[in-house]
Amino acid sequence: MSTGTSTFVIRWINFFSMILAIAVICFGIWMSIHHDECRKSLTIPVMGLGALILLVSLIGFLGAWKNVAVLLWVYLVMLCLILIAIMVFTVLAFIITNSGSGHAVAGLRYKEYHLQDYSSWFFKQLNNTKNWRHLKSCLVKSEDCNSLPKNYKTLKEYKLAQLSPIEAGCCRPPSECGYPAVNASYYDLTYHPVSTNKDCKLYKNSRSIKCYDCDSCKAGVAQYMKTEWRVVAIFNLILFVVLECLKKSLSESKRPMISHIVHPVGKIVH
Numbered sequence: 250m251s252t253g254t255s256t257f258v259i260r261w262i263n264f265f266s267m268i269l270a271i272a273v274i275c276f277g278i279w280m281s282i283h284h285d286e287c288r289k290s291l292t293i294p295v296m297g298l299g300a301l302i303l304l305v306s307l308i309g310f311l312g313a314w315k316n317v318a319v320l321l322w323v324y325l326v327m328l329c330l331i332l333i334a335i336m337v338f339t340v341l342a343f344i345i346t347n348s349g350s351g352h353a354v355a356g357l358r359y360k361e362y363h364l365q366d367y368s369s370w371f372f373k374q375l376n377n378t379k380n381w382r383h384l385k386s387c388l389v390k391s392e393d394c395n396s397l398p399k400n401y402k403t404l405k406e407y408k409l410a411q412l413s414p415i416e417a418g419c420c421r422p423p424s425e426c427g428y429p430a431v432n433a434s435y436y437d438l439t440y441h442p443v444s445t446n447k448d449c450k451l452y453k454n455s456r457s458i459k460c461y462d463c464d465s466c467k468a469g470v471a472q473y474m475k476t477e478w479r480v481v482a483i484f485n486l487i488l489f490v491v492l493e494c495l496k497k498s499l500s501e502s503k504r505p506m507i508s509h510i511v512h513p514v515g516k517i518v519h
Contacts, residue, residue, distance in 0.1 A: 259313035259321075266306035273299030305331065328492060335489045342482035345370050346475040349468075351414070354424045359412040361423060362468035371474070375467040384470060385461050394420035394459055397433040407433040414476075418469025419460050422452035 277296035305327050312320030349367035351360025364372060374380055388394075393415050401407040407430065412420075421436070422428050426449035428436040435454050442449045448463035460466050 260310055263306040263310035263313065267303055267310065270299045270303035270306060273302065301331070332489060332492055335485045335492070339482045339485045339489065342478045342485075344368075346478050346482070349471060349475060351472065356408070357424065358409060359417050360414075362414055362418055362465065362472050364464040364468040364471065367468065367471045367475070371471045375471060381467065388415070388419055388461055388466070388470075389457055394434070395456065401433040404430060404432055414469040414472035415466075416469075417465075418463065418472075419466035422460055423448050423463075423465050425449075426452070428452070 274296050277292045277299060305324065308320050308327065309324040311317065312324050345368050347368070349362070349371070351362050354361055364375065375384075393413070397407070397416065397420055401410050410433075420434075421430075423444075423446055425444040425446055426442040427444070428438060428440050428442065428449075430436055434456075436452070438452075438454065448460060448465050451462050452458075452460045
């Protein structure tokens with residue numbers, strides 16, 4: 250590949266990368282404004298990723314535009330480090346999210362989740378008192394449970410609903426408790442459950458209590474996190490392939506570019 254072609258390709262690739270980075274940062278800002286307290290914690294990593302892509306793209310763009318070999322080497326090294334970080338995160342994400350799934354319950358269109366089914370990392374993190382206190386405060390403030398009576402006005406609609414993992418685990422008692430549902434936000438707790446599941450005693454109809462301290466709620470959060478992590482891991486895998494192709498093209502093209510910069514100096518010395 251000629252020097253002119255190399256610089257042209259690298260300049261435009263990084264120009265579009267900068268536009269992508271700005272879009273990611275704007276998406277992070279949008280998330281911080283429109284999402285609830287729980288999901289706002291995701292805005293910092295999103296904006297950080299956008300800022301990192303912007304920095305690396307700017308270095309690559311300037312290096313190709315001004316034919317600065319040092320910037321191109323820095324760009325290549327940073328690209329390699331990003332590739333390593335992406336691969337490590339992706340492998341760990343697939344390992345952590347490899348276990349755990351929902352259990353079908355007769356008469357329900359949604360599944361219930363058990364915390365012990367998930368990886369030891371999820372089990373440890375969600376049973377950590379400090380971590381769960383923060384997550385619980387987010388869940389109480391969110392509309393996941395509060396919106397159920399608005400969405401399902403009759404008991405029939407509620408029984409036919411397809412609840413999310415968090416709604417199924419945090420907003421209602423486990424089915425094995427046997428509490429009769431009066432409506433989407435109230436259960437008849439005068440019934441004495443046969444099940445020994447501790448979640449049966451922890452559930453209360455109060456909007457601030459519900460089943461937020463239940464293992465079923467923690468399992469619902471684990472399932473939500475598993476789904477989100479899988480999406481991120483697949484995106485990272487695609488990003489890894491794209492960046493690896495870019496790194497190879499840079500490795501092939503940097504030699505003629507650097508020789509173009511160094512040769513005139515060598516002629517002067519001779």
